[in-house]
Amino acid sequence: MTHFFQEPPQLKNQYEEDELLQLYLEWKFSKKELKIIQKDLHRFGKRVVTDILALAQAAEDNMPRLEQFDPWGNRIDEIKTSAAWKELDRISAEEGLISHGYQRKYKELSRLYQLSKLYLFHASSAFYSCPLAMTDGAARLIELYGDQELKHKAFQHIISQNPDEFWTSGQWMTEKTGGSDVSQSETIARFEDNEWKLYGVKWFTSATTSQMTMALARIEEEGKIVPGSKGLSLFYIELRDEAGKLNNIEILRLKDKLGTDALPTAELKLNGTKTKLVGEKGQGVKTISSLFNITRIYNACCSLSASRRILVLAKDYAQKRTAFNKKIIQHPLHNEILSQAEQDWFIQFMLVFNLTELLGADECQKTPVSGLSSEDIAGVLRILTPIAKLFTAKKTLSMTSELLESFGGAGYIENTRIPRLLRDAQVFPIWEGTTNVLSLDVLRSIAKENSLSSLIKYLSLKMKNIDLKLFSQEIDSLMTEMKKTESYFRSTSSDEFEPNARNISFNLAQLSCAVFCLEFASAHPKHKKYTLMAKRYCAQLKTYFFTDSGQRANENLEIIK
Ligand code: MFK
Numbered sequence: 001m002t003h004f005f006q007e008p009p010q011l012k013n014q015y016e017e018d019e020l021l022q023l024y025l026e027w028k029f030s031k032k033e034l035k036i037i038q039k040d041l042h043r044f045g046k047r048v049v050t051d052i053l054a055l056a057q058a059a060e061d062n063m064p065r066l067e068q069f070d071p072w073g074n075r076i077d078e079i080k081t082s083a084a085w086k087e088l089d090r091i092s093a094e095e096g097l098i099s100h101g102y103q104r105k106y107k108e109l110s111r112l113y114q115l116s117k118l119y120l121f122h123a124s125s126a127f128y129s130c131p132l133a134m135t136d137g138a139a140r141l142i143e144l145y146g147d148q149e150l151k152h153k154a155f156q157h158i159i160s161q162n163p164d165e166f167w168t169s170g171q172w173m174t175e176k177t178g179g180s181d182v183s184q185s186e187t188i189a190r191f192e193d194n195e196w197k198l199y200g201v202k203w204f205t206s207a208t209t210s211q212m213t214m215a216l217a218r219i220e221e222e223g224k225i226v227p228g229s230k231g232l233s234l235f236y237i238e239l240r241d242e243a244g245k246l247n248n249i250e251i252l253r254l255k256d257k258l259g260t261d262a263l264p265t266a267e268l269k270l271n272g273t274k275t276k277l278v279g280e281k282g283q284g285v286k287t288i289s290s291l292f293n294i295t296r297i298y299n300a301c302c303s304l305s306a307s308r309r310i311l312v313l314a315k316d317y318a319q320k321r322t323a324f325n326k327k328i329i330q331h332p333l334h335n336e337i338l339s340q341a342e343q344d345w346f347i348q349f350m351l352v353f354n355l356t357e358l359l360g361a362d363e364c365q366k367t368p369v370s371g372l373s374s375e376d377i378a379g380v381l382r383i384l385t386p387i388a389k390l391f392t393a394k395k396t397l398s399m400t401s402e403l404l405e406s407f408g409g410a411g412y413i414e415n416t417r418i419p420r421l422l423r424d425a426q427v428f429p430i431w432e433g434t435t436n437v438l439s440l441d442v443l444r445s446i447a448k449e450n451s452l453s454s455l456i457k458y459l460s461l462k463m464k465n466i467d468l469k470l471f472s473q474e475i476d477s478l479m480t481e482m483k484k485t486e487s488y489f490r491s492t493s494s495d496e497f498e499p500n501a502r503n504i505s506f507n508l509a510q511l512s513c514a515v516f517c518l519e520f521a522s523a524h525p526k527h528k529k530y531t532l533m534a535k536r537y538c539a540q541l542k543t544y545f546f547t548d549s550g551q552r553a554n555e556n557l558e559i560i561k
Pocket of ligand 1: 292
């Protein structure tokens with residue numbers, strides 16, 4: 001019998017060991033700005049693997065529970081969360097995880113700084129990133145549509161760095177009738193006793209311990225309602241009164257989910273919940289889209305963070321684990337898997353960070369590439385948001401499954417905390433719109449906002465920054481695939497797009513990633529790994545569209561019957 005014990009994988013300072021993050025920020029920020037943010041990121045990179053990670057693990061080990069009654073039988077409906085979860089809330093405020101995006105100290109680059117922190121934070125946060133996503137979305141919504149009252153109260157709370165004043169926000173859309181098809185929502189808003197009140201059931205509300213929320217409801221006037229999404233309006237709710245009593249809300253139960261254990265997700269009944277109309281009547285879906293477009297960007301950034309986490313663990317483990325007489329990092333086949341994963345993370349990084357720059361540019365009315373109008377920036381942001389969300393979610397999920405396997409049996413054992421990464425990754429393609437819903441949103445943005453031509457213009461402008469000598473072959477294949485894509489759109493009637501919606505979205509994601517990777521690698525020729533990964537990625541580039549959608553749809557019915 002031997003006395004062998006395997007050394008576990010370990011996490012180092014997540015900023016210091018992330019060369020790509022450092023290079024990207026050095027590329028974008030001035031030396032003076034960089035000095036300030038680097039100091040903060042070095043410190044935060046350590047925190048996310050020390051005290052913050054310990055809190056996240058404690059929160060995951062002490063799941064929230066619902067206490068519906070006090071010992072004397074009074075209904076209290078209290079969600080009890082752990083002290084660790086509460087501390088993550090305080091840290092989020094102190095670290096400026098929302099406020100950095102709205103103080104705009106670094107103007108259009110403020111989002112880049114803020115989302116770099118989110119990228120470091122998410123994988124160590126037990127999904128405290130979820131309430132933050134909705135809070136950030138609510139802040140943007142209030143900036144765009146809020147009245148003075150909301151701007152003076154709710155907005156000030158959600159962008160506060162003082163933990164005693166900091167509020168988080170929920171986003172209540174989903175009902176039993178549909179998580180994707182929100183137009184079927186049944187919650188009713190009535191104007192009673194001089195104020196709006198809501199009646200109905202919200203079926204899936206994440207982070208239900210928030211102080212405020214944005215909710216969709218159907219206005220009923222003189223006993224009449226308008227059906228469909230045109231009948232939905234947006235409402236602002238404060239969950240408790242000054243005495244801490246719930247605002248006519250019953251918490252029916254907490255959801256029993258596959259993952260995201262620390263995050264309280266609940267079913268709620270609204271029994272005359274006092275509320276305030278936000279934006280115009282009947283414009284609820286459009287108004288709340290300013291919120292969920294932000295949460296979709298968070299979804300992409302958090303997916304990227306999750307990819308990074310399993311990648312660094314797998315790489316560290318490969319240096320420590322011996323099999324067949326050598327470290328597994330010395331086995332060519334193992335390295336094939338690790339380098340493919342590194343490349344998958346690299347392309348996701350480029351997509352998310354370019355999107356983040358666009359978000360900051362759009363909010364500050366600046367352009368990240370000269371020659372692009374503010375309408376074009378809004379168009380590119382509009383189409384790249386669902387693309388990045390759906391693409392990163394699928395990549396992270398497959399990457400997590402692949403890399404979990406690289407730990408062998410240890411990856412399947414709960415208290416290594418590795419299986420949790422796979423369960424948690426499964427939420428990314430579901431939350432904030434499934435892959436199909438997001439693919440249809442890509443089509444919606446093309447049809448309604450001409451976003452495809454803005455994207456093509458943006459990519460063409462970025463291609464001017466690519467080193468033509470170093471990447472001549474890659475440019476050729478990129479141009480071939482771009483022409484194929486343009487010709488597909490020219491020659492296909494838009495009513496045939498739907499069966500191809502996923503192909504369209506993934507093709508556009510691939511083309512965008514290729515341009516972003518080649519641009520980055522051109523600017524960093526001394527860092528050979530990015531050139532190698534960009535070349536490998538372009539060598540695999542292949543756009544694909546079904547040719548006869550009608551026939552394909554009929555065949556599908558035959559196959560699944
Ligand atoms: C760690 C990561 C953190 C992530 C946070 C997790 C939080 C979890 C909480 C949740 O999961 S909440 C549930 C999330 N649910 C969804 O995301 C809903 C999914 N369904 C959709 O996205 C549907 O496409 C949608 C409800 C938007 C479609 O509704 P309709 O009824 O078919 O609406 P329609 O008529 O297409 O759009 C209404 C208007 O909104 C149109 O404008 P007009 O009135 O001017 O015609 C649309 O153009 C506009 N619109 C829709 N989507 C938009 C948009 N505008 C801008 N951006 C968009 N994305």
